[in-house]
Amino acid sequence: MQNSYPVSEVKSIINASGDIINHNSISVLLTDSRRITNPAASLFFALSDRRNGHEFIADAYASGVRNFVVKQQQAFMMPDANFLMVDNVLAALQKLAAHHRSQFNIPVIGVTGSNGKTIVKEWLYQLMCPDGNIVRNPKSYNSQIGVPLSVWQINETHTLGIFEAGISTYNEMDLLEAVIQPSIGVLTHMGTAHDEGFKSAEDKLAEKLKLFTNCSLLVHNYDVLVNVKTDLKTETRCFTWSRKFKQADLYVFSETVISGKYYLRAMYKDSEIECLIPFRNQAAVENAIVCWATMLAMDYSPADADERIERLTAVSMRLELKNGINDCSIIDDSYNSDIQSLEIALNFLSQQNQHQKKTLILSDIFQSGLSQQELYTQVAHLVKDKQVERFIGVGPSINEHKALFNVPKMHFYADTSALLRDMAKLHLRSETILIKGSRSFEFEKVSRALVQKAHETVLEINLNSLLGNLNFYRSKLNPGVKVMAMVKAFSYGSGTFELANMLQYNKVDYLAVAYTDEGIDLREGGITLPIVVLNPEPLAYDKLTAYKLEPEIYSFTLLDEFVKYAQEAEITNYPIHIKIDTGMHRLGFEDLEIETLCDLLEINKYVNVRSVFSHLVASDAEQHDLFTLKQIGIFDKACAQIEEALGYHFMRHISNTSGITRWPNAQYDMVRLGIGLYGVDAAVSPDEAGLKPIATLKTTVSQVKKLLANETVGYNRNGSLKNDGVIATVRIGYADGYLRAFGNGVGTMLVNGVLAPTVGNISMDMCMIDITEVPNIKEGDEVIVFNEQQRIEELARQIGTIPYEILTNISHRVKRVYFYE
Numbered sequence: 001m002q003n004s005y006p007v008s009e010v011k012s013i014i015n016a017s018g019d020i021i022n023h024n025s026i027s028v029l030l031t032d033s034r035r036i037t038n039p040a041a042s043l044f045f046a047l048s049d050r051r052n053g054h055e056f057i058a059d060a061y062a063s064g065v066r067n068f069v070v071k072q073q074q075a076f077m078m079p080d081a082n083f084l085m086v087d088n089v090l091a092a093l094q095k096l097a098a099h100h101r102s103q104f105n106i107p108v109i110g111v112t113g114s115n116g117k118t119i120v121k122e123w124l125y126q127l128m129c130p131d132g133n134i135v136r137n138p139k140s141y142n143s144q145i146g147v148p149l150s151v152w153q154i155n156e157t158h159t160l161g162i163f164e165a166g167i168s169t170y171n172e173m174d175l176l177e178a179v180i181q182p183s184i185g186v187l188t189h190m191g192t193a194h195d196e197g198f199k200s201a202e203d204k205l206a207e208k209l210k211l212f213t214n215c216s217l218l219v220h221n222y223d224v225l226v227n228v229k230t231d232l233k234t235e236t237r238c239f240t241w242s243r244k245f246k247q248a249d250l251y252v253f254s255e256t257v258i259s260g261k262y263y264l265r266a267m268y269k270d271s272e273i274e275c276l277i278p279f280r281n282q283a284a285v286e287n288a289i290v291c292w293a294t295m296l297a298m299d300y301s302p303a304d305a306d307e308r309i310e311r312l313t314a315v316s317m318r319l320e321l322k323n324g325i326n327d328c329s330i331i332d333d334s335y336n337s338d339i340q341s342l343e344i345a346l347n348f349l350s351q352q353n354q355h356q357k358k359t360l361i362l363s364d365i366f367q368s369g370l371s372q373q374e375l376y377t378q379v380a381h382l383v384k385d386k387q388v389e390r391f392i393g394v395g396p397s398i399n400e401h402k403a404l405f406n407v408p409k410m411h412f413y414a415d416t417s418a419l420l421r422d423m424a425k426l427h428l429r430s431e432t433i434l435i436k437g438s439r440s441f442e443f444e445k446v447s448r449a450l451v452q453k454a455h456e457t458v459l460e461i462n463l464n465s466l467l468g469n470l471n472f473y474r475s476k477l478n479p480g481v482k483v484m485a486m487v488k489a490f491s492y493g494s495g496t497f498e499l500a501n502m503l504q505y506n507k508v509d510y511l512a513v514a515y516t517d518e519g520i521d522l523r524e525g526g527i528t529l530p531i532v533v534l535n536p537e538p539l540a541y542d543k544l545t546a547y548k549l550e551p552e553i554y555s556f557t558l559l560d561e562f563v564k565y566a567q568e569a570e571i572t573n574y575p576i577h578i579k580i581d582t583g584m585h586r587l588g589f590e591d592l593e594i595e596t597l598c599d600l601l602e603i604n605k606y607v608n609v610r611s612v613f614s615h616l617v618a619s620d621a622e623q624h625d626l627f628t629l630k631q632i633g634i635f636d637k638a639c640a641q642i643e644e645a646l647g648y649h650f651m652r653h654i655s656n657t658s659g660i661t662r663w664p665n666a667q668y669d670m671v672r673l674g675i676g677l678y679g680v681d682a683a684v685s686p687d688e689a690g691l692k693p694i695a696t697l698k699t700t701v702s703q704v705k706k707l708l709a710n711e712t713v714g715y716n717r718n719g720s721l722k723n724d725g726v727i728a729t730v731r732i733g734y735a736d737g738y739l740r741a742f743g744n745g746v747g748t749m750l751v752n753g754v755l756a757p758t759v760g761n762i763s764m765d766m767c768m769i770d771i772t773e774v775p776n777i778k779e780g781d782e783v784i785v786f787n788e789q790q791r792i793e794e795l796a797r798q799i800g801t802i803p804y805e806i807l808t809n810i811s812h813r814v815k816r817v818y819f820y821e
């Protein structure tokens with residue numbers, strides 16, 4: 001049931017100019033030239049404003065795309081392609097989606113708020129999917145681009161739409177309202193915090209409410225709008241809920257925990273009703289109440305609502321990349337399965353370069369709204385297109401449609417236990433495996449069988465935030481400036497090829513590592529970008545060149561040995577990078593040595609100077625700005641001298657993270673982006689939009705103990721509580737990188753959102769925290785060492801160090817898990 005519009009019709013819908021050369025039909029809207037599956041029926045929107053749109057158009061054209069929406073006044077030399085020219089490409093995408101939406105007269109729920117949008121959307125889907133065929137945003141595609149792509153999926157088989165909308169500043173919601181055209185509105189949790197993009201919390205609320213301008217029904221928390229003047233139409237019926245105000249339509253007056261579940265009682269239409277929520281944490285409870293109110297507002301009976309809510313399941317929107325057994329990498333997406341999220345997950349699989357072999361384990365897909373034949377035809381097409389080498393299908397429907405698949409290696413199983421019984425015989429080894437299953441198939445068992453056992457302290461790395469940070473800095477660069485991403489020291493403790501892969505896929509220009517071995521690891525993980533080695537060891541020059549790594553040359557000895565090696569190995573023109581010491585006094589050629597250096601390089605056919613660079617000692621610190629200027633001056637002079645001697649062009653670079661924003665005139669040809677990638681930058685306020693910490697270090701409680709005031713805790717009896725209280729022992733110690741300096745109340749951990757100080761000395765593998773103020777903590781509960789709330793900067797402050805040290809201290813025994821939403 002794919003939509004299809006003649007390209008001429010699209011042209012008139014979006015008011016474009018340009019000639020139609022090919023009378024194609026459009027069914028796929030593309031915004032990323034790397035994700036093309038059906039080129040002939042695709043319409044590519046050249047959205048990129050940051051990077052050169054021409055480049056992506058050429059890529060898409062090369063993949064067979066012949067229909068493009070581009071900005072006016074650009075010339076393209078592609079005679080057999082249609083170019084629809086508009087003033088604003090994003091607006092054209094939205095206009096087309098809005099037109100498509102208006103072709104369908106079905107109820108559409110529009111969801112917005114500051115938190116919980118995706119969960120509420122997914123839960124409403126779970127709750128209402130027995131009653132019809134629902135279309136919704138894939139994952140959290142709720143942006144100015146994600147919403148139109150989501151709405152484009154609507155087809156005539158759908159009976160209900162549920163779309164979430166996310167905004168970050170003014171004048172965005174009207175645009176999304178026009179695309180979603182919701183008839184029912186749902187407002188989720190509204191934080192009172194004043195967000196980056198808005199002057200005040202009131203402004204933020206007012207902007208969000210614009211989604212509901214044309215709704216006939218709005219479900220919201222009574223408390224949030226109680227004293228707020230809104231522009232809602234008088235005919236909009238509001239259904240309110242509250243935990244405080246009796247006058248709400250749904251007044252929740254009692255909340256208790258019964259065997260791990262949350263039991264609510266409420267007044268509704270003058271009678272008492274109840275609801276059991278299978279979650280305990282406060283955010284989940286609030287999201288569930290929002291869903292409960294929505295069901296009642298839509299005339300579900302209280303009994304029906306209660307019965308369905310009790311069966312809600314956790315929503316995981318993220319793909320997790322983990323280390324597997326037998327040198328496999330596992331992409332775990334075992335909780336939901338539909339064709340859109342399958343495509344997203346397969347894209348992620350195909351981005352992975354660490355193993356040649358790529359394997360997909362897939363269960364039957366439910367609720368697609370397509371006929372089985374059509375569904376599995378599409379699945380088979382995707383699987384082939386993404387070059388899956390081994391396909392493992394589980395479930396009766398996939399089995400029935402076996403014949404549609406055409407993959408080098410295929411295995412089919414009737415159910416999950418049959419797969420598990422056969423697992424050893426499959427000899428999964430050195431491959432990247434995507435596990436994707438509908439919930440009822442319980443693929444978490446498959447994941448458990450394939451993932452390496454983790455001790456329960458993990459460092460989670462958010463690859464979306466990594467990308468966000470990269471784009472944040474890209475937006476600060478002068479046109480044409482390249483990016484060298486610093487991934488030395490295990491990517492500042494965050495991982496190796498996993499991050500490098502993401503950076504490569506998103507086209508940074510260079511990577512830099514500290515030692516040759518680190519570079520080799522990246523090459524073996526499939527990284528093909530140019531890589532600079534900052535501390536090349538002469539004994540490893542053979543490996544360095546064999547793996548095409550480019551050395552930093554900082555001294556005559558190093559240059560001499562490299563040239564000798566190159567001579568013997570009959571290597572010429574090998575790319576090197578010359579380091580100038582402009583004031584750090586660590587490594588590099590000094591002012592007076594430049595002339596001799598020039599003499600040596602001039603007559604040298606063995607090396608080719610790819611770049612000349614230096615390092616700023618205090619780019620973030622105002623009190624040293626004069627010194628920074630002096631460094632820049634010395635650097636300019638050295639570069640000019642070398643350029644004159646060599647007679648050819650090389651790149652120049654001096655800026656590290658803080659230099660990028662503070663010294664825009666010193667970006668030269670390239671910047672070296674380090675800690676900013678990981679979300680930390682002393683020169684950028686932590687509230688600045690766009691920069692986010694990428695790492696969360698978490699552990700779990702191994703035991704809870706009641707303690708009397710006079711008892712002592714840990715080695716040497718250093719710790720005690722002032723009053724009687726409760727402590728928890730957690731599974732992290734100095735051997736994991738949680739330094740002893742954090743002991744005795746210096747460090748804090750987040751438990752259920754509350755900061756709990758350490759008690760006593762930190763042990764090697766564990767430590768104790770005071771949880772007297774945190775109710776209901778039990779063994780196995782999660783404890784956060786750092787995340788977006790308690791930031792690495794704060795930990796650094798606690799023990800008087802810098803964030804770099806906190807990050808790189810986390811020991812290798814702490815498992816890294818990468819996720820991508």
Ligand SMILES: *Cc1c(COP(=O)(O)O)cnc(C)c1O
Nearest residue numbers: 486615656657672673674675676
């Ligand atoms: C580590 C390093 C950087 C990156 O510094 P950040 O402050 O993390 O951005 C840049 N250049 C050199 C030479 C480095 O060693």
